Amino acid sequence: MAGMAQASGSPRTYDVVLLGATGFTGGLTADYLAAHAPAGLRWAIAGRSKEKLEAVRDRLGVDVDLVVVDSSDEAGLREMAAQTKVVATTVGPYLEYGAPLVAACAQEGTDYVDLTGEPEFVDRMYVDHQATAEASGARLVHCCGFDSIPHDLGAYFTIQQLADAVGGEITTPVTMRGVARSNGTFSGGTFHSALNAFSRVRQMREAMQARKRLEPRPEGRRSRAVSGKPMRDSVLGYWLVPLPTIDPFVVARSGAALASYGPDFRYSHYAGTKTVRYAAGGAVGASALALAAQVPPVRNLLKSRVPQGTGPSEKRREKAWFTVEFVAETAGTTVRTKVSGGDPGYTETAKMLAESALCLALDDNPPTSGQVTTAQAMGDALLTRLEAAGITFERVG
Secondary structure (H helix, E strand, O other), X not given: OOOHHHHOOOOOOEEEEEEOOOOHHHHHHHHHHHHHOOOOOOEEEEEOOHHHHHHHHHHHOOOOEEEXXXXXXXXXXXXXXXXXXXXXXXXXXHHHHOHHHHHHHXXXXXXXXXXXXXXXXXXXXXXXXXXXXXXXXXXXXXOOEOOEHHHHHHHHHHHHHHHHHHOOOOOOOEEEEEEEEEOOOOOHHHHHHHHHHHXXXXXXXXXXXHHHHHOOOOOOOEEEEOOOOOEEOOOOOOEEEEOOOOHHHHHHHHHHHOHHHOOEEEEEEEEEEOOHHHXXXXXXXXXXXXXXOOOHHHHHHHHHHOOOOOOXXXXXXXXXXXXXXXXXXXXXXXXXXXXXXXXXXOHHHHHHHHHHHHHHHHOOOOOOOEEOOHHHHOHHHHHHHHHHOOOEEEXXX
């Protein structure tokens, strides 16, 4: 379902506009679009500096339009949104810079994709803009990078394999766990977002409760993110540490939206390590970072050590990899699947964002509107795109 303005036949100049193309991850996304966009795609790159945008265009070597707009310019963002089918944005932390663009897209019936992993931002955008987006037909799809496409679409793929294993519709409760492993490094933007989230636990809870008061629940079914405990996984052979990320909430929202997940779906999310020493070290490190984020001077010092807009070299990215392994069980049937790819924080994240934008702009997707997950909004079409782009989804047991 296209946005209302799009469906009514109002002309749009562009299929996709990429905001943040002068940043590190935005630049990689622009590179991907320049190399892989289909012939005839009408797209533009956007940012606040014309000179920097021109430099990006020169580097890309393609004839792409430039849109000069600041992330705080509400009128300019709304004008940009009115000109395109889809806006993809890499401008974060989204809690600081993202809300005006979400508002503009919701108002203009323009589809929206981002890379946020910030639960508070996602919940606040639901509270503030869900009704407007549903009325305009805009699809607001957050978390279109490593947070949380491998987990959300991986769970969606696993449900399909589980349905095949039981011979059709799933009619009994499903428990599923996802276990992420990687040797990739994080970006400055991701680090800043994580520190901000750690420092805003109270505000995060308030936003979550405000959303719960508004969000309808599925009738006759339930879907939940379940906090796991540190343990050794006897099926996968890893030591597991629960990951306090947005990913389990995204997966649970897909489970609530899609009846194929069965009558009672429960999902837990972990990091997996081969030894208990690494598992313990990871847990201690995360706790220390969370504590440090509570002290403003320490938090600001940490931010200054990893500036936004920075990232690893191409050589380092070429050596990076990720896997997310899933174990799903229902009524005595167990299925294992795996999603795998290259550098998760940059190369694959840029690929996921670009393919999500192209999928919304060009593909035949389910009729949805408002804030929706990648599985809910694009499902099979995005799975097909990502597999063609080199990300592997496979059943392994």
